[in-house]
Amino acid sequence: MTKEEVMQAFEQTQNSFKQKEQEIASWKNQVNLLEQKMDGIVNAFQAMYDGLDLPADLDEETENQLQNRKDGIRLSVKSASRLERKWKDIQWPEDFAENFVTPEELVNEIKANKEQHSDKPKNSEQAETSTEQKQDEINTEPAAEVEKEETSEQKNQAGLAETERKSDIELVQEKAEINEKVLDGLTDFTNSLQKQFYSFFEKAVVPVIDGLYSGKKFSAEWISQLQEQNNEENERVIEWLDVYDRFIQEMTEFLETFNFHLYEPEEGALFDEETMEPIGVVENHEMEDEQVAEIVRFGLLSKQRDKEEPLLIRPAQVIVVKNREEQQEDTGEEQPNESGQ
Amino acid sequence: MSIIEKNSPYVLGIDLGTSNSAVSIYRKGQPLVIKLGKEETIPSVVSFRTEEDIQVGEAAKRRILIDPENTVSFIKREMGTEWKKEFYGNTYRPEDISAEILSKIKEYVINQEEVDLKGTPAYAVICVPANFDDNKKRATKEAAELSGLTVTYLLEEPVAAAIAYGTETSRSQTIMVYDLGGGTFDVSIMKVDSTSEDEPATFSILAKEGDPALGGYDIDQAIMKLVADDFKEKSKLDLFDLEADQGVSVRELLEAQQKLQEACEQAKKELSEMDEAAIEIPNIIKDENGVIHNVDFDISRADFEQVIEPLIDQTINTMKKALEQAKLDKSDISRVILAGGSSRVPLVRSKIKEMMGREPFSNINPDTVVAQGAAIYGASLGVPTDKLPETTEQDQEDKPDTDIKMNNIVTHHLGIEIRGGRFDTIVEKGVELNEEQPAVVEERLYSTPEDGMTEMRFTVFQSVESVSYVNEESSVCIGEFFLTGIPAAPKGTHRIAVEFEVNQQNEVIVTASLKGDKGVSSRLAIKRD
Missing domain, CATH: 3.30.420.40 (ATPase, nucleotide binding domain)
Structure with missing residues (x-):
């Protein structure tokens, strides 16, 4: 490496370190916010559940059905209450700055290196050190820039010590390498933290919404039946069943605080293997092959800083249409395909 | 340009x-x-x-x-x-x-x-x-x-x-690799010789054993069965029975299976770090009476380990076989290392520790x-x-x-097909190839089986298992060649020497020659990558 490249590498580690410090500070804020908001969501869920009384004076069958729904919600609230336990404490790398060499420390090291060797006797052989070696010398000014125009006297003095101590360039290179190792360690830490963060939302938070979403889907069928028999009791039941949306809304806001968004493709959309995962295939002659017949579970997206396209954290699970050719003339009644994953 | x-x-x-x-x-x-x-x-x-x-x-x-x-x-x-x-x-x-x-x-x-x-x-x-x-x-x-x-x-x-x-590390050691993948299990023992920091470290395989039908998938199935059995008892619905008329569609059952599988996989991961996990799936399926069922199953690590123990014991037995094959005692093994995602299960580590008397490496x-x-x-x-x-x-x-x-060992039994479709082994599996013995050479004599035979066909086979016939499952044909120019004579008159050489480049060189006439010879080199 040339001296310019070595200096550039050292400078680059300083810039990268500042970025890493900011990144870690930003992660600390995120994690603090997560811990606060987790507490908030657990309390909110519990409060909503505690206030979830069944409408009065229902017939026994309806009351049993609503109680059955309430049992499902109780389980979702229980799952939410475990979130804090599922989030693993972070071991922040508190001492990472100790091993990182700043420009000031570099200058001091260069000075010390020179001072340590300046008392040593100089012999004639050492004085013959090549000009190339002498050019490796570095000014000990705080900016730690390579001295570009040395006087011949300076060059001689610098060269005298050359064979007995590390050249300044060697010292800078050594420090740049130390810094790169620190930076690599910090990158490993932030990568692992990001993985933990994504995994927590995907595997712990979103399944709480999945359960509520399934409950909402089952209720939708019931609601359409109730709407057909228009009466005052049914209206109270329909109003009660709105509870799923309130829980989902609460959890969706929690997700959005951390730039996560639910991804729910339209039924009838064309299957997209980049963002959807099929868990079943059905025949439906009113639809084309590879159209989405049903959304079983929504996906999860993360909006990334400085990037337009969000990152897919988990695909949406869908049921996809595939019609067998020989049955094209059939009535179009939906037939599940028995092949599972 | x-x-x-x-x-x-x-x-x-x-x-x-x-x-x-x-x-x-x-x-x-x-x-x-x-x-x-x-x-x-x-x-x-x-x-x-x-x-x-x-x-x-x-x-x-x-x-x-x-x-x-x-x-x-x-x-x-x-x-x-x-x-x-x-x-x-x-x-x-x-x-x-x-x-x-x-x-x-x-x-x-x-x-x-x-x-x-x-x-x-x-x-x-x-x-x-x-x-x-x-x-x-x-x-x-x-x-x-x-x-x-x-x-x-x-x-x-x-x-x-x-x-x-x-x-x-830079020290000499004998390593056992325990590799529990998704669908297969392999165990290998090898020697690492590292005489000094300046000399190259040498790896020699001493034994290989495996079970091609055992893997992490079986562990997942075991935990799913445990939860599904409990669910069936409570709900009267068998999530894995797609044939019976349970009043729910196959599609609904498949959706429920999918949810169960994901929850069980997650629980398996949690049980690698914690003593218990909760498998909670609200609203998993609705039965024909309109009742919505939930999965709410707390599983302790002890319960989990109880159901998967027979599977892990199978892998421990395979380890013992590998030790026997290498003619080593467990005390000869310096370290056991883990590979394959399913080796993260804590019972794997504890069973290995129990058998070997030390913790396996898994960092x-x-x-x-x-x-x-x-x-x-x-x-x-x-x-x-x-x-x-x-x-x-x-x-x-x-x-x-x-x-x-x-360094290497001969990984298969090598031989030729003889009358009656029999596999005649010439080089045995497991022979060590190293600097002192970089190649193994074995020769066997045959005679012409028919009167007036002037040409003989040699079909070369290899097999992981010791087999008697070439049509057995593990036997694979790896080459064929002819020895021509044999002077016509009554059967049994001529002696044909068949020589197998296996070298460190994994090449098998098979030579057939007429005893007493160097001019009648034929050779097949099979490059074993």
Whole structure:
């Protein structure tokens, strides 16, 4: 490496370190916010559940059905209450700055290196050190820039010590390498933290919404039946069943605080293997092959800083249409395909 | 004038797995795992959408269910076989499918931004299972060539795992590799000789055993059964019975199975770190009476371990067999290392500790340890000397401190077919090949079986198991040749010597010659990659 490249590498580690410090500070804020908001969501869920009384004076069958729904919600609230336990404490790398060499420390090291060797006797052989070696010398000014125009006297003095101590360039290179190792360690830490963060939302938070979403889907069928028999009791039941949306809304806001968004493709959309995962295939002659017949579970997206396209954290699970050719003339009644994953 | 980019000095270490694949390069004294999209591995699945649109990895895996006719998975099991399939007018062999996977991996490596590759990646060490026969190895090498990669070495998977751990110390040791993957289990024992820091460390395989039908999938099934049985008792619904009339559709059952599978997988992971896990799936399914059922199952690590114990015991028995094969006692093993994602289960560690009297090593990610070992070995071999002019020079810090030498054992029984379709073994499996004995040579005499015979056909077979007949399952034909010019004579008059030589380059050289007449001789060299 040339001296310019070595200096550039050292400078680059300083810039990268500042970025890493900011990144870690930003992660600390995120994690603090997560811990606060987790507490908030657990309390909110519990409060909503505690206030979830069944409408009065229902017939026994309806009351049993609503109680059955309430049992499902109780389980979702229980799952939410475990979130804090599922989030693993972070071991922040508190001492990472100790091993990182700043420009000031570099200058001091260069000075010390020179001072340590300046008392040593100089012999004639050492004085013959090549000009190339002498050019490796570095000014000990705080900016730690390579001295570009040395006087011949300076060059001689610098060269005298050359064979007995590390050249300044060697010292800078050594420090740049130390810094790169620190930076690599910090990158490993932030990568692992990001993985933990994504995994927590995907595997712990979103399944709480999945359960509520399934409950909402089952209720939708019931609601359409109730709407057909228009009466005052049914209206109270329909109003009660709105509870799923309130829980989902609460959890969706929690997700959005951390730039996560639910991804729910339209039924009838064309299957997209980049963002959807099929868990079943059905025949439906009113639809084309590879159209989405049903959304079983929504996906999860993360909006990334400085990037337009969000990152897919988990695909949406869908049921996809595939019609067998020989049955094209059939009535179009939906037939599940028995092949599972 | 066109500018031709030089080749990258980094040798890719590739784990071309049955279910998933990974890649690593050796840089700054460490094997760096290259991210393949969001993850460190991609599914080894290829899907053909059109003649030009070929998908590989996660997107291809998502097409298995909706387009199984045009999607291929588990192709590794077909390597070296006659498997062929046509997609959009083109015929594909297993090596062509694997080439698509390798091309995708190469594309990810080229497009990553973490490392300056200093050129186009052109060389790779690819890992293969310890029991891969020559046809499978040859097919793997061809797949790499089709993807534009030259294979500098086909490294056995357990050896790669051992290298990933072995190079962390510089002392001589005997290592056992316990590799519990998704669908298979392998155990290997090898010796690492490292006399000094200046001398190359030498790896010698002493034994290989395995169970091709046991893997992490069985562990998942065991935990799912436990939960599904409890659910059935409470709800009267059998989530795994798609035939019986339970008043729910097959589609609803499949959806419920999917939810159960994901929750159980998550619980398995949690149980690796905690003493208990909760499997909670609200609103999993609605029965014919309109009642919605939930899964609410608390599982302790003790319960989990009880159901999977018979499976783990099976792996421990395989370890014992490997020790017997290597003629070693457990005290001879310096360390046991874990590979394969399913080896994360704590019971694996505790059972190994119970048997061996010490903790196994597990500090390297078992999903990528094989690729990492391959990267270290690739860096140790370096780019072929004759290709250096067209390759960018490698930084000193990207070269491993110690060289690695590879010793080997004969991995299969080798022999020829004789009358009655019998397998006549000439070289036994397990013979060690090392610096002192770099090749094994065995000779056997036969006589002409018919009167007036002037030509004889020799069909060469290999087998992992000891077999009596060539048509037995593990027996594979690896070559055929003729000995001509035999003077006509009554049967039994002539003596024909058949010599087998197996060398460290994994080459089998078979020579048949007429005793007493050096002019009548024929030779077949079978390159075993």
